[in-house]
Amino acid sequence: MASAGDVFDHGRHGTSLARVEQAKNTRCSAASRVDADAQAQQSPPKPLLVAAPCDAGEYPVVVFLHGYLCNNYFYSQLIQHVASHGFIVVCPQLYTVSGPDTTSEINSAAAVIDWLAAGLSSKLAPGIRPNLAAVSISGHSRGGKVAFALGLGHAKTSLPLAALIAVDPVDGTGMGNQTPPPILAYKPNAIRVPAPVMVIGTGLGELPRNALFPPCAPLGVSHAAFYDECAAPACHLVARDYGHTDMMDDVTTGAKGLATRALCKSGGARAPMRRFVAGAMVAFLNKWVEGKPEWLDAVREQTVAAPVVLSAVEFRDE
Template sequence: MASAGDVFDHGRHGTSLSQVQEAKTSRCSPSSGDGPPKPLLIAAPSDAGEYPVVVFLHGYLANNYFYSQLLQHVASHGFILIAPQLYTFSGPDTTGEINSAAAVIDWLADGLSSSLPPDVRPNLTAVSISGHSRGGKVAFALGLGHAKTALPLAALIAVDPVDGTGRGSQTPPPILTYKSASLRVPAPVMVIGTGLGEVPRGVLRPPCAPLGVSHAEFYHECAAPACHLVARDYGHTDMMDDVTCGAKGLVTRAVCKSGGARAPMRRFVAGAMVAFLKKWVDGRPQWLDGIRERPEVAPVVLSAVEFRDAGTRIHGAMLPA
């Protein structure tokens, strides 16, 4: 019999990881060819079959391939992961990347099938959206209708989401309202948090996920159904690949406070995503229910395991340190 901990290990599917270049543009032809509106990293099962689709949005100034190990873990459990590179550098306004992410979602129906392994088919009756850090904010923005998309939303997962550098300094467009249950996303929501994200790396370095604009406030404002899991001893970028090269990769190690080795946190985030998707997309709740009942099955210590069910009060608890 499957146990809740199974989702924290790689699944039964082999996986493929491929890059898809964006459609070429010119002054005379704003978009030409059949490529997507942004470069994509695609992780998919290599076994023939039809699989649900998850769009994953990278964090601030990160590269999409910094999450390749995370994406392949989720894909090994029977999901197709689409990770667009929304920008190279960007200012505080997220409007452009919200619109770009919506354009990628709209491209999926006509363009995705030709970019997948042979006999691997996407199920596009609905799409799930996930994102890390600023990408988590963008995921919420899409769920709340800041940009219209052609596909309905199946589920939303925000990994240590951030909306600005501190309360009162949210980046436009602001998502947080500081009102309970005000974020009424038309799909179930999971918010994954980190215990060290709100802790500065040093005296002169601000935290990467400041208190008041990060995971706890996002969950507080989520309407049901929603859940909230927090990895106590890990930091804001600890779910990324073991090796992140280049200047941006060095920043992921140097700027945010870390819990050390990334593998346990990455296994936790990937497994939590799988458990949530299995329940709300595949209709198989046993893995998420197992984590809810036995948080100790996670490969990290959880300081919060909270569930807000539709029509009920919050269940779960803040766990002792």
Template sequence: MASAGDVFDHGRHGTSLAQVQEAKASRCSPPSVAGPPKPLLVAAPCDAGEYPVVVFLHGYLANNYFYSQLLRHVASHGFIVVAPQLYTFSGPDTTAEISSAAAVTDWLADGGLSSSLPPNVRPNLTVVSISGHSRGGKVAFGLALGHARTSLPLAALIAVDPVDGMAPGRQTPPPILTYREASLRVPAPAMVIGTGLGEVPRGVLRPPCAPLGVSHAEFYRECAAPACHLVARDYGHTDMMDDVACGAKGLCKSGGAKGLATRAVCKSGGARAPMRRFVAGAMVAFLKKWVEGRPQWLDGIRERPEVAPVVLSAVEFRDAGTRIHGVMLPA
């Protein structure tokens, strides 16, 4: 019999990890046919079958392959995870990133993904889930809230330690947080995963990577139901990345220095494996409930938080019809 803790271990599927190059537009081959609008890293089960699709958006100035172990963990439980490289360098404005995420999603709808998958593996594109880490979590919310249009309906939204700027009043455009309870009414259930050390500075001259007031707690406070909030008490903002943030062999290229910076810039809880297992497992449990209609894993975490491989300082669930500080949310 399945237990809640099963999602924190690798699933029954072997997985593949493939790079898909960005399309080069030409008169004869438009980007939607030739390839994706952004380079992709695709983690997929190796076993034949049809699997739901999750789009995962990387954090600020990070590379998509910094998350290869996390993506493969999710894929091993029966999901195809598509991680675009939204940019190499970027300024504070995330508008272009939201548009790029929408363009990738629309490319999926056009059927471009199938050629990048193992034999007899098919994507189920009736709905798609969107997820993201850090600034990528903000971008995921921006896409879900309609800052850019996309043709596929949204099944679930998962934000991993999302960040909306430097501080309240210093949000990066477009601002997502409104500082009103239950104001973020995305058209899908939302999960917000937080870190206990993300709001802690690395040192006197290094600000926190997920500053108080623009981080996970405020995102969850503003999420309309249904929503949930899980916080890993003793881990930091980048602790769900790969042990060596370089991805699989051959993926590192010029990302070595940036990979090292993921440990140097943000406060860390030490070994990354427990945090990575927690984040991947929480994502799987949430997707199993809201994409596949199998709630037992998420319900198990709710009832027995101690099954997680990390200590959780917050386990909050907001169900439709519950009351928050006097505000009744619609059922």
């Protein structure tokens, strides 16, 4: 059996990474529309990046939602790490440009989840089968807020929720300046989702990059506030010396990619934080989805050396 420490390293599976284009709306003849409708059923409502194990088998599905104004491929190394431990990770591109209101991306994420049962199998390699008895939802930054919104029923989905993981979630620019719809209510146990919750935070996210830019995960609307409101079962892990975008790929290209380094305070090399976030996700999913608590127990008891220093290890049991 693998040691607990292996959760922070790539797992035993090789992985594939595939882009899946969204369904296209076309004007055509009645006969052609039949073919187009059939094709649309197999094509997702949003472009996807899908990481999956290469070994034949059936695997649980995790939907990972990108951060504000980010590209889904900024997380390719993270989702491949998770996939290497036996999960299919679906990462939609919810939008290219967006304003403060998150309603449309909540609805888009729900549409992607509803599509999984009809179309995901056709986009996977032969022998790779998704287990869609339930789906886990994760997200980074504003994507973490969207994950909570889905868990709270702001948009209905056809698949039950297995687990919810928010990576440095953000609910606006500060207390009193939440983006609609607000998630935080500033009341104990206000966040009650029908699944266990993990909140991963960063120690540097609440600090400004410099005098010109505000914090990327402001105090009062970030990870600690989310965890404080989560009903049990829930847990909270905080990487002390890393920042809001440090779990992304080593190289993030283009203007948006440059912004992930220029706007947010960083702990330096991204690999340790990425390994920690991916490993923590896997440990949590292994317990609550696969019924294997050993890795999460080791993280909780700190009997395994995490690749980052943790300033908070909190668990709220049922």
